[in-house]
Amino acid sequence: MAVQNIVDNVCDTIVNALKQFDSNGKKNIHRIKMLKGPLKVRGLSHSYTCNLTTMICAHFGLIYCITCLVYLIVTRCAGTPFMDSLTEDQKKIKKESARVRGQAFLLSAIVGFVLVHVLKPFKEA
Numbered sequence: 001m002a003v004q005n006i007v008d009n010v011c012d013t014i015v016n017a018l019k020q021f022d023s024n025g026k027k028n029i030h031r032i033k034m035l036k037g038p039l040k041v042r043g044l045s046h047s048y049t050c051n052l053t054t055m056i057c058a059h060f061g062l063i064y065c066i067t068c069l070v071y072l073i074v075t076r077c078a079g080t081p082f083m084d085s086l087t088e089d090q091k092k093i094k095k096e097s098a099r100v101r102g103q104a105f106l107l108s109a110i111v112g113f114v115l116v117h118v119l120k121p122f123k124e125a
Contacts, residue, residue: 054121 086094 083091083094
């Protein structure tokens with residue numbers, strides 16, 4: 001119950017900030033108010049009800065995706081002093097290792113996709 005009170009207080013603070021700074025505040029305020037009471041996530045054509053743990057995990061997942069994108073953008077022009085110091089044999093070993101690890105990651109992503117599709121953790125309300 002205490003966690004829900006914290007969520008409600010944060011939502012109220014965000015709603016008040018949107019009223020002051022956003023000309024389209026009504027639409028955004030509606031989205032923020034969805035978090036109050038029973039936590040809900042609204043999709044394009046479905047309404048899903050999530051428990052607090054699922055909502056927190058979803059937010060951390062989204063934060064992780066944003067972090068990855070920002071990291072890729074920021075480090076795109078960064079130098080590669082370690083890679084520049086490797087010999088040709090070491091570069092071949094690293095390339096083969098990266099290929100194997102990339103395939104393992106792709107397989108893991110496919111398994112995750114299949115599990116989410118089969119288990120359907122976000123059941124329709």
